[in-house]
Amino acid sequence: VALLLNPPGPPPEWLRQLKAALPDVEIRLWPEVGNRDEIEIAAVGSLPHGELAKLPKLRMIASLFAGQDLLLGDPLLPDVPIARTDTAEGSTSMTETVLLHVLRHHRFLPQYQDSQARHEWKPLPRLRPRDTTVGIMGLGPLGLAAAKTLRDYGFDVAGWVRRPREEAGIAVFYGEDQLAAFLARSMIVVNLLPPTPALRDVLNRETFAQMPKGGSIVNLGRGTHVVDEDLVAALDSGHLGAATLDVFRQEPLPAESPLWAHPRITVMPHVARRLEIDEIVPRIAENVRRLHAGQPLVNLVDRALGY
Amino acid sequence: VALLLNPPGPPPEWLRQLKAALPDVEIRLWPEVGNRDEIEIAAVGSLPHGELAKLPKLRMIASLFAGQDLLLGDPLLPDVPIARTDTAEGSTSMTETVLLHVLRHHRFLPQYQDSQARHEWKPLPRLRPRDTTVGIMGLGPLGLAAAKTLRDYGFDVAGWVRRPREEAGIAVFYGEDQLAAFLARSMIVVNLLPPTPALRDVLNRETFAQMPKGGSIVNLGRGTHVVDEDLVAALDSGHLGAATLDVFRQEPLPAESPLWAHPRITVMPHVARRLEIDEIVPRIAENVRRLHAGQPLVNLVDRALGY
Numbered sequence: 376v377a378l379l380l381n382p383p384g385p386p387p388e389w390l391r392q393l394k395a396a397l398p399d400v401e402i403r404l405w406p407e408v409g410n411r412d413e414i415e416i417a418a419v420g421s422l423p424h425g426e427l428a429k430l431p432k433l434r435m436i437a438s439l440f441a442g443q444d445l446l447l448g449d450p451l452l453p454d455v456p457i458a459r460t461d462t463a464e465g466s467t468s469m470t471e472t473v474l475l476h477v478l479r480h481h482r483f484l485p486q487y488q489d490s491q492a493r494h495e496w497k498p499l500p501r502l503r504p505r506d507t508t509v510g511i512m513g514l515g516p517l518g519l520a521a522a523k524t525l526r527d528y529g530f531d532v533a534g535w536v537r538r539p540r541e542e543a544g545i546a547v548f549y550g551e552d553q554l555a556a557f558l559a560r561s562m563i564v565v566n567l568l569p570p571t572p573a574l575r576d577v578l579n580r581e582t583f584a585q586m587p588k589g590g591s592i593v594n595l596g597r598g599t600h601v602v603d604e605d606l607v608a609a610l611d612s613g614h615l616g617a618a619t620l621d622v623f624r625q626e627p628l629p630a631e632s633p634l635w636a637h638p639r640i641t642v643m644p645h646v647a648r649r650l651e652i653d654e655i656v657p658r659i660a661e662n663v664r665r666l667h668a669g670q671p672l673v674n675l676v677d678r679a680l681g682y
Numbered sequence: 683v684a685l686l687l688n689p690p691g692p693p694p695e696w697l698r699q700l701k702a703a704l705p706d707v708e709i710r711l712w713p714e715v716g717n718r719d720e721i722e723i724a725a726v727g728s729l730p731h732g733e734l735a736k737l738p739k740l741r742m743i744a745s746l747f748a749g750q751d752l753l754l755g756d757p758l759l760p761d762v763p764i765a766r767t768d769t770a771e772g773s774t775s776m777t778e779t780v781l782l783h784v785l786r787h788h789r790f791l792p793q794y795q796d797s798q799a800r801h802e803w804k805p806l807p808r809l810r811p812r813d814t815t816v817g818i819m820g821l822g823p824l825g826l827a828a829a830k831t832l833r834d835y836g837f838d839v840a841g842w843v844r845r846p847r848e849e850a851g852i853a854v855f856y857g858e859d860q861l862a863a864f865l866a867r868s869m870i871v872v873n874l875l876p877p878t879p880a881l882r883d884v885l886n887r888e889t890f891a892q893m894p895k896g897g898s899i900v901n902l903g904r905g906t907h908v909v910d911e912d913l914v915a916a917l918d919s920g921h922l923g924a925a926t927l928d929v930f931r932q933e934p935l936p937a938e939s940p941l942w943a944h945p946r947i948t949v950m951p952h953v954a955r956r957l958e959i960d961e962i963v964p965r966i967a968e969n970v971r972r973l974h975a976g977q978p979l980v981n982l983v984d985r986a987l988g989y
Binding site: 467468471472474475478479482484487488490491494495496497498499501503504626627628630631632635636641642643644645646648649 | 774775778779781782785786789791794795797798801802803804805806808810811933934935937938939942943948949950951952953955956
């Protein structure tokens, strides 16, 4: 039995931990595929389209990324189970990223940096966390962990999800019908939605207009969730106050993009989350164990939903 | 009995809370001083030099600011007790400011914003909090509360103080002899020292050189703690990575200051702390009660030390 690995980072630590967790499985580092008939498992963030289709004995894909769009975008993707590897506790580094950027917007850092560029000394209100409304779009493992941290810190937190549910101390809005109300009460909107076709362009001219004046956007989901021209227009009109973007329709963001030079946009080079190898490897190993024991796999991607 | 108030912000809420806490004391809002012979207490952040000397019956000054330099700089300051009004628990907003800026430097936000200005997509390492060393200069109420929050978050925290002491989970360095060792282990140095003559210029060419390469400065103390030219030189040489400055030798920072335009300096207009009226007023009331009961005042400033 062999596992094909394409890690999103330096391979040595991935190899070391996978070998320790799966001593009976041969780990092969893509593109050194070897005999394709021996590969039953692929642990990948993404691969070039058609690569997974070349593995006739493939029985499971362990997806190393939180978003499944890169895998599901492969028109030749084999019809085998795709197992997520993120933990129910979310990601420490993504939660930290959300806290950092929510604090930045809560304390008006983008506005101060805009003032700084004009050599302008202009103190702004110092709000208490309870006076700042934060809306998290998407309460999957990443969004929920971040929402709980913000709630515990004292922010006034809401979430927007597909189906109704309860979360202690978090106002949960759901479905298209409640999106406008969710946005209207959220001064800082953090996008952690999954990258599905239905959610493409969800942050657009119309939805920005539903946000309160002076509101902020923090996009940690995918570039395709946001209509860039509409965001720039909402900032330029003065309706929105600032935006922090970690993800873009094209990455790296092209040097000629107008987003780079916008005085109220902070551009981050897709660094919100640090994949924690020691959190992910046990999730892969658990499903490999289940696969070989003939037990049902856990934490599977719903291809129809896209996550 | 009258109390002269000069609040650092809109007076109505100060007046309301002081009147409620001290129903037997007449509150007068500076500069409406009235009969100076009736004023026994001054609750002020600062006043023009010589103003307090005009109050012949003054028995106590309640200092509304954390730093005593403005009061103690008055050459005509009357020889009456000066009572601090900050709480032992520190300041919620100052702790938030420290967390915000330490997270910013830990996640290399200033470097990313410098890259953004050059339209450059350049991901940097994503460190864990335990891999980032933070050094807090000054463990008074503000510094200690911030240090504990950073420690609890997972950062590797040290403090630098005047005299030896123990703080759980915080490496305490003390005195001039240990300053170099404290700086050498601190990637992010946060200044919350009191504004005393002995600490003037403490962050200078020599002490910057003692910090690790790539280190950062967050100055939330006073502008006089930092030699600006030395800071700019340390940034320009590449020895230091970035600096966030909330305080300056001259405030507002003059438009012609080179600090505004430096690509690795974040300028904030002295907004680190929000004075919490409802935390400060009970501290004033407690000492007024003690004054009238003939009991010793508490939380007094040591004029020789300067804090």
